[in-house]
Amino acid sequence: MSDRFIKIDRRDGKLAMAHIYVGFIALALGGLAGLLQVLVRSGTFTLPAGIGYYQVLTVHGVLLGLVLTTFFILGFQHAAISRTSGTYSSTSRLFGWLGFWVMLIGTAMSAVMILLNEATVLYTFYAPLKAHWIFYLGLTFVVVGSWLGGTGMIMKYAEWRKEHRGEPSPLLTFMAVINIVLWIVATLGVAGTVLFQLLPWSLGLVDRVDVLISRTLFWYFGHPLVYFWLLPAYMAWYAIIPKIIGGKIFSDALARLSFVLFLLFSIPVGFHHQLVEPGIDAFWKFLQVVLTFMVVIPSLMTAFSLFATFEMYGRSKGGSGLFGWFKKLPWGDARFTVPFIGMVAFIPAGAGGLINASNQMNQVVHNTIWVTGHFHLTLATSVVLTFFGISYWLVPHLTGRVLTKAMNKMAIVQAVVWSAGMSIMSGAMHAVGLLGAPRRSSFSTYGDAPQALDWIPYQVAQAVGGTILFIGIILVLYIFINLAFFAPKGEEEFPVGEVAGGAEKTPMVLENWKIWLTVLAALILIAYTVPFMDMFQNGPPPSKGFKVW
Template identity: 40%
Template sequence: MTDSGFKKLVLSHFWVAFGAFGVASVLGLYQVVERSGLIPALQSPKVYFASVSTHGVLMAYVLTTFFVMGFGYLVAVSSLKTPLWNPKLAWVGFGVSAFGTALAAIPLLTGRGSVLYTFYPPLQASALLYIGAALLVIGSWFWCVIMLVMYGQWKKGHPGETVPLPMFANTANAILWLWTSAGVALEVVFQLIPWSLGLMDTVDVGLARTLFAWTLHPIVYFWLIPAYIALYSFVPQAAGGKLFSHELGRVAFIMLLILSLPIGFHHLYMDPQQGKGFKLAHGVGTFLVALPTLITGFTISASLEKAGRQAGGTGLFGWIGTLPWRDPMVLAAILAFGMLIAGGFGGIVNASYAMNAMIHNTAWVPGHFHLIFAGTTVILYMAIAYYVWPSLTGRTLVSRTLPVIQLWTWFIGMTILTTPWHILGLLGQPRRISSVVYNSVLTLAWTPYELAMIVGGAILLGSALLFLYILWKSQTAGAPEANAEIRYAGYEEPETPVPVLLNDFKLWNRIILALMLVNFGYPIAQFFFTKTFGSIGWGY
């Protein structure tokens, strides 16, 4: 951790991630304003859909991938207490991903990539968008390799010992990402790139959507696992306590790895190219993957309760008040849980096989995922940044109050943004319109909610800019602090060796392979043995 080259590597990843986040937050405010129709001069589908596409790519691919990589390196080095394996390779991965991002930015910013971050063939974007996205993913595979090598080397050097929980989760995420990204990689490399270059005349949209659905669910767990690492490994000690159970934590991470992969068809419930049986099978898995999250909720709440009681809290809820609410990590965890619970209830509707029809592709859906991703996940990214910044920059944070204000405003803004968004969905508003031009009385009910969303968007942009300001100011003008270290929470229970199954992934990989074959084997193979009709490309 004293290696300045290593710190530069991690900081470079973080600044690409947070820079993308800042730009995308500005676009977010523009989008809620444009969509509301408040300023007629602003109305433009061209600019709006270019903006939505860019916002999605920056938030879902660039912020996440670079954050996961940077944080992953940091976790590996600080929890295993070894230097980074092959820093040159890590820089190559960074370079490939950054180059891909820059390449994709060209069509996105010039309106030639307005196909949204989900690509949506047969709408056809410039080939640069697909090539850029592929390179971003390929760069992240270098990170996966480095994580797996470091995990393997540590185990070899420490026979019989238990891999520290944060590194175990980090390794699970590297494995998860290799499995996850394969689906979209197949779609982009074998369908979209050759088709957009004119090497293929048509694309099978059913197959493309099926491959994308393979990626689309587990990718959210790829984004979420760093947040869970913070919950398990940083939050308990920030609250002054210990982790209630690290074994159950390992079980949760293994379940996330296995159960998040074979369930992507809940994105295709309303699609005609997959049958009911497979949709129902994926639906069952979708409900089962709630289990590890609910276990996590229990374990972290229990850890917090014990810490709160140690600090003098009594009674059923008294311990909540004695928690250190002014600590960014604890505060972020509490606010994240609030948003996770609300978002989780909404998710049950989305996940329900037939009830999904009521809200499919309505404004309810972005309301839901902003609560879970931008709320729960990103607020913990922010807390992680505050926690690791002194050890990366060698300087303390410039203020103890500003981060608390920033996290609260992020929570408040997200609440004001997503509550009306959910209601708009129930009132039937489609999620991806740039203006309301339907000549129907139904739309009269939409206006006040759209205006409320502008308030949420404005608060969120302010909070995002404050976040960037705190990090930048601390890095350049914070008081020097030479000895900041990253520490991980201790465990409540005595540390005895865990069963080999909770320390290793070989069996779990085989189980994933089997489940993927069962749930995706036939649904993908059908496109090759039945007669399907491809689509030519369409502009937009």
């Protein structure tokens, strides 16, 4: 059977689509909250019906940063594993569905509390801000549900390995398993602070909470969360885009090695989000800054591998000269062009990340809206545009429809609109952040800040960019609904790339989990054991906390 017509099992497709539906609903609601947020920041709009600015901010951050990403990623990874390693067993599928429903129940619980203004604690839900206990229980359900879904993935991977001893697993399956292992290890931190600190505290079982430990556990999770978002985009860039353009994967081994390195160096680095916080010795902050910069290595490996793939394809089509190959890329295909824009956006996004992680330069931008601008370049541009690009072939593949020429053109227009809006909004955030404008704050909370008037043009620019972005959200929702329900019936390819003929053989040591999990555990223990002991012995006194603004 032609590779083009290999279809994911209908039952696995329903599991994947259930996750993706929730993700796009979160995009619609979270995008609306984001529009309201930038309008309020401009000082020209007041929220109706007594809705609070920070309530809207929390809705935007939680729905887009946690709900959209987690549901879409799990849906995509279920589909990728089923496509490359074969149909799920009934047990793996059961774990997938259990995980979905537990996550959905948890999402509903947390969302209701936010809408009732009982959980306006922002995306980071930092103590000493206190939310209703149902919010924290809902978050626990979301984490546990993701573990259940991840268990189904790992079971399928183990089944494949058992049936194919001595062979490297399919590349997409390996990448998905690396990402779910990263997620499980990272969420141990947020599960710890929610279960043993925030939930008992919100229930009144304890009177105080240790803020420093709570924030440290959050950022143990919060930084690898960025890579949990990013690695599915890398999966598409490495293993799917080459097939879309008609090229080959430059190196299977290089792709796997980069994912192993991301697993090792993305978790024990949370202190670089806490560089200005007291209670953590400077040596341990510096150590984690060094470990943070190690992530540059797999990032550069990825850039090299991707552009080598593009150049090999372009030259095979007759491209000559230094950049002649660039013109030969399939710019009219939204499945390529939309993720490619995300790749390009990751260049300034990565540079901003190096500034944020720097022990010195972080002092300039810490807690300014520069950080928010960086966040929107990484997640809301590089990652989200790649997710849109994935959707343009994955949704019709799973629903038995096709990406029409009209929807393909609209998808490219959507990416251009999104890029224009993000350039304006994120650019303004970066610029006014350098002038000292705080993150998270609304125009009305600037008080007597003498430089507030200088920030007004940038706030207006953010509102303009945010409005354009919302138009982009409307366009992508229209495309999604069309591909899910109204596009012509047919068969859309789930593209999976093949490795170039001259590539080196993949060494099996890359799938020796005993080695990599041991190294990961050692790095985490080195980075966190002594600092945690110091926090327990010499940290600041616990806080009683307070409710929302």
